[in-house]
Amino acid sequence: MAEFLSPQIPELLAPAGNFEKLIAAVHYGADAVYLGGQKYSLRARAANFDAEEMRRAVDFAHARGVKVYVTVNVFAHNRDFHDLEAYLRLLQEIDVDGCIVSDPGILIVAQQVVPDLPLHLSTQANVTNQASARFWAQHGITRLNLARELGLEEIRAIRTATDAELEVFVHGALCISYSGRCMLSTYLTGRNANQGDCAHPCRYSYALVEAKRPGEYFPVEEDNRGTYIFNSRDLCLLRQLPALVNAGVNAIKIEGRMKSIGYVGAVVRVYRQALDWLRQQIVSGRPLDSLVFPEVFDSELAKIGTRGQTENFFHAPPSSDDMLYDTMRCDQRYVPVGIVRATSPLLVEARHVLALGDPIECLHRTTVEPITVTVIKLQLEDGTVVDRVNPITRVVIQTDPPLLDLEPYTLLRKCITSA
Ligand code: SF4
Incomplete structure (x- = not known):
């Protein structure tokens, strides 16, 4: 199994919701971007790329040494397979660097149709243990995006269990559920999160209704703005990058194909600078476990405010401190x-x-x-x-x-x- 010898700086993987955001991510130093086509991608309301745009995106990125991964990570129904083979062949012909999948059916078809195309496992597949990591690696997955519900020790344990590359989300919005296992949006709005169309009802403000008194809404208030009982703070693992490098993680991923170009560029910029700073410290012989980022990295990320920050499960299961109960978003300065x-x-x-x-x-x-x-x-x-x-x-x-x-x-x- 994998033996981790010397610290490697992980690939910085950024969201590209459209061509402009892709250019911004590349400009600010992403090593790779992920994007969705018009089908099979879990971000139905992102602009996404048609075939011609995807071809231009790959040419643009490759000319700058940046890789492009394409999401094919819906939970597929039988009807979704009709055009799948043609779509996968198109991706290979365009020369994308990998597909991100979650459905075993799509995985099997991809292995038959485009056997040379690297396949990455989406976080939607919820890899939370060593046996699961081994299972997917044995079935041809070259990179595992681990579940966001893991702590550092679990990531380290999975590292020892497989030679597959490991990818970890480090920044962005979190689901209150396991990724991909949420029906809240379907039940409340008819928009299916598992088909990429989440309406984000976990960010709504909720009230209490007693079954025999329909129409009477009892406020559940933290303060006069209401209570957002499912609203998680956003993930930020900047301070844990030395630990992730030490754990042998191969890629760090930023969430946000629906976010603005200003958000994507600014977040990628901070993580690029952070990884470059880490590389310098390693070259200078400083031990990873003693490294503390200069304060400016934190203050820069804090200026890209959304819902505050949490390290989620990294050192301990999240508590009420990791939720944002009294508002949908933090005020942005x-x-x-x-x-x-x-x-x-x-x-x-x-x-x-x-x-x-x-x-x-x-x-x-x-x-x-x-x-x-x-x-x-x-x-x-x-x-x-x-x-x-x-x-x-x-x-x-x-x-x-x-x-x-x-x-x-x-x-x-x-x-x-x-x-
Ligand atoms: S409703 Fe919230 S928790 Fe559920 S899938 Fe959407 S963003 Fe995630």
Whole structure:
């Protein structure tokens, strides 16, 4: 079985909900991206890629040394198999680097139709033990995305049980159920999470109704905003990267094909910088178990706020502290305010209101510390000078000090509330 000899920096695997997000993930240093086609993918409401877009995406990524994995991870019904063989052949012809599957039926068909295409197991298959890991590896899976409900010791034990690559989710939204074993959305909205169409009712606010008094809703309140009894905080294992490297994990995965380009780029950027920092420490001979990330890594992730953070099962089963009972989302102090479209002159597409005098943070791809500058001129593409612009407007900006060495797809951010 696997014997882990020297620490390897894991592959950084990022979500690509559409072509723009793929470019942002690659720009900020992803080693690989995962995306869905128009079928068989558990994100029915992401834009997803048609065949031609997928071909362009693979060409774009491969030209930059980045791998592309395609999700084929629905729980398939008989009707889903009609076009499956043709779809799998298309993926092989496009030259994708692997398929992410969860259904044993799809696995068997893929092995018959595209035997050379690497097959990764989706987290939907819920690998939670050594025997399960061995089972899937014996059935041709080359990479196992482990269940999110595992602790470090269980991951280490599975490492000793199989030579298959191990992949671990490190950042993003969590289900209150085991991934893929949730019918809440189907029952409440008719939208099936297991076909990629979850309406996220675990984020709704709930009230209590007594069976003999229909229509009388008794509030269940943590505070006056209500109670979100199923609402988990988001996963963040940044501080556990040394332990994951030590455990021999081959890939770390960021959740979020439905998230914005600002979210994807900013999160990938922090994890890229974190892995590069870890590599430097290893090369310098520092023991992994003594490493503590500089505080800036935490503070940067905290600015990409969603529902707070939890390490989930990593050291102990989650408790009420890992839930967000009194609100659907945390208030966000920082928002993405723009994305660089061209650099000479500096053309920005606004993603939030952008005004003269705004202090904005520029997220370079090679440093974790943002650079803060002030907006001193805003000029529309027709030459009109303005005081402020609304989202989606493209505007040429000048800053003090000037922003240098920018590239298209660099993200800009601003603070919208005081501390
Ligand atoms: S309702 Fe919530 S727990 Fe259930 S599948 Fe959707 S996101 Fe996951």
